[in-house]
Amino acid sequence: MLQENIDYYINEDGNFVFTREYHLKRGYCCKNKCLHCPWNYGREEQSDKQAENK
Template sequence: MLKENIDYYFNADGLMVFTKEYHTKRGYCCKNQCLHCPWNFRAKKRYTQIKK
C-alpha cells in the first residue's frame, strides 16, 4: 500500500509525484525520466530534421 509523503506527494499542479523511496522499493527503472529516479536515467534527445 502506498503512503502519502513517503511513496508519493502531490505537486502544485495537483499531479502525483513518486519519491525516490517508491522507486527504490519498486526495484527497477521505467525509463520515463521520473523526477526522483534513483538510477538517474536520462534519455537521449532525438532530433528530427524539418522537411522543406
C-alpha cells in the same frame, strides 16, 4: 499500500509524484525520466568541472 509523503506527494498542479523511496521499493527503472529516479535515467552526468563550479 502507498503512503503519502513517503511513496509519493502531490505537487502544485495536483499531480502525483513518486519519491526516490517508492522507486527503490519498486526495484527497477521504468525509463520515463522520473523526477526522483535513483538510477538518474535520462539525466546528463556532471563532469568534474561542472561539479566544482556549483
